[in-house]
Amino acid sequence: MPEGRALKGGGAPPVRRENVASEPGDAGRGELQILEEHVHWENEAARLLLAKVRLPGKAGETKEQFRVTPGATHEDGVVVVPIDERDRIVLVRQFRHPVRMWMRELPRGARERGETPEDGARRELKEELGLELVESWTLGRIATDSGQQRGIPFLLVARVRRGGETDPDDSESIDASFAYSFSELARACASGEILDSFTIAAVTRLLPHFDGERFEYKPGVVR
Amino acid sequence: MPEGRALKGGGAPPVRRENVASEPGDAGRGELQILEEHVHWENEAARLLLAKVRLPGKAGETKEQFRVTPGATHEDGVVVVPIDERDRIVLVRQFRHPVRMWMRELPRGARERGETPEDGARRELKEELGLELVESWTLGRIATDSGQQRGIPFLLVARVRRGGETDPDDSESIDASFAYSFSELARACASGEILDSFTIAAVTRLLPHFDGERFEYKPGVVR
Numbered sequence: 415m416p417e418g419r420a421l422k423g424g425g426a427p428p429v430r431r432e433n434v435a436s437e438p439g440d441a442g443r444g445e446l447q448i449l450e451e452h453v454h455w456e457n458e459a460a461r462l463l464l465a466k467v468r469l470p471g472k473a474g475e476t477k478e479q480f481r482v483t484p485g486a487t488h489e490d491g492v493v494v495v496p497i498d499e500r501d502r503i504v505l506v507r508q509f510r511h512p513v514r515m516w517m518r519e520l521p522r523g524a525r526e527r528g529e530t531p532e533d534g535a536r537r538e539l540k541e542e543l544g545l546e547l548v549e550s551w552t553l554g555r556i557a558t559d560s561g562q563q564r565g566i567p568f569l570l571v572a573r574v575r576r577g578g579e580t581d582p583d584d585s586e587s588i589d590a591s592f593a594y595s596f597s598e599l600a601r602a603c604a605s606g607e608i609l610d611s612f613t614i615a616a617v618t619r620l621l622p623h624f625d626g627e628r629f630e631y632k633p634g635v636v637r
Numbered sequence: 638m639p640e641g642r643a644l645k646g647g648g649a650p651p652v653r654r655e656n657v658a659s660e661p662g663d664a665g666r667g668e669l670q671i672l673e674e675h676v677h678w679e680n681e682a683a684r685l686l687l688a689k690v691r692l693p694g695k696a697g698e699t700k701e702q703f704r705v706t707p708g709a710t711h712e713d714g715v716v717v718v719p720i721d722e723r724d725r726i727v728l729v730r731q732f733r734h735p736v737r738m739w740m741r742e743l744p745r746g747a748r749e750r751g752e753t754p755e756d757g758a759r760r761e762l763k764e765e766l767g768l769e770l771v772e773s774w775t776l777g778r779i780a781t782d783s784g785q786q787r788g789i790p791f792l793l794v795a796r797v798r799r800g801g802e803t804d805p806d807d808s809e810s811i812d813a814s815f816a817y818s819f820s821e822l823a824r825a826c827a828s829g830e831i832l833d834s835f836t837i838a839a840v841t842r843l844l845p846h847f848d849g850e851r852f853e854y855k856p857g858v859v860r
Contacts, residue, residue: 561745609779609783614779615826
């Protein structure tokens with residue numbers, strides 16, 4: 415068990431006070447109280463929301479905060495770890511407009527409202543790699559940047575097999591795929607060669623499910 | 638070495654074609670060509686930029702893409718892994734407006750223009766935890782979400798010691814800290830109890846620098 419200490423107010427912190435959505439936030443409990451919020455900009459994929467918040471310990475003062483959420487027809491995205499028949503992990507290389515770089519990363523994408531995470535993973539594998547999803551398991555969820563984004567994408571690991579041609583989304587620029595052994599991927603992530611946070615975080619989530627280079631999903635690890 | 642294959646055009650992909658900023662992007666090379674871009678919204682911390690891009694393989698067609706960047710006076714942020722005198726890793730618990738949850742996470746923050754990553758880490762440790770930075774080392778950088786954000790924060794690991802009271806930023810809601818052994822942190826991240834992508838990714842970056850529960854930075858791992 416990690417050791418905890420309160421930073422204000424004294425006394426030991428309660429054991430759990432996180433990962434529970436708290437709507438709308440209460441400045442009296444040390445949270446940012448959200449007074450009002452509106453959509454400032456949106457396209458099909460995303461929305462920018464602006465909120466007026468009251469700061470904890472400052473009864474009168476308000477401040478503007480922003481957050482980016484999925485668009486009106488979309489839900490939290492899905493990231494998939496494709497495991498091939500030789501227990502290797504398949505990454506794609508993709509040109510990303512926001513960083514203007516070619517990135518090696520796990521296949522991922524938005525999810526349309528109503529689509530299950532597994533169906534989203536199946537679609538992304540087909541579109542981006544021409545791979546067929548055989549079986550999938552949960553690796554939990556990941557909050558990409560809780561300081562700016564509302565989304566908490568689903569992370570899945572999937573057994574895959576070759577299944578025909580790729581069918582890329584028109585707006586994607588994917589040019590190659592790479593198959594890593596688990597130790598090769600862990601090294602490339604530890605060295606900073608791989609920058610993508612989803613891919614780096616997936617190595618941590620995969621640790622209990624690899625015995626050396628051999629993948630076997632262990633039920634009960636993800637709570 | 639990972640095995641690579643081209644997804645279009647045939648032939649093996651070049652060994653390296655990533656992590657190099659490509660300005661402005663060229664649709665003829667399979668990239669999204671950026672035709673024009675403007676600031677649509679900004680506050681002191683962030684900007685929303687809208688761009689008109691040309692899609693690869695579609696000479697005439699253009700599409701709007703967005704990205705979130707640091708504000709005019711800010712640079713890519715810093716995330717710090719505080720290692721205490723017992724080789725434990727210290728997390729804070731913070732209420733995050735975008736997800737409206739209490740999150741356990743590594744101390745992190747924005748960096749003002751001209752502030753070094755180490756100075757930013759020193760400031761964040763003092764403000765959020767009342768800890769003094771003794772020595773720090775690089776763990777590379779992390780692209781939080783290259784599909785939406787331009788930023789690629791710096792990840793540092795730092796030896797720390799107690800150094801007086803906390804001095805929280807007015808807009809932060811941090812109520813407690815928790816000290817984890819490395820294996821405790823790896824388990825909490827693998828189970829999905831910890832959601833923050835920076836913290837989960839840091840475990841992968843720390844793997845070569847822990848021998849069991851004992852921390853010792855290994856030069857040469859990060860390239």
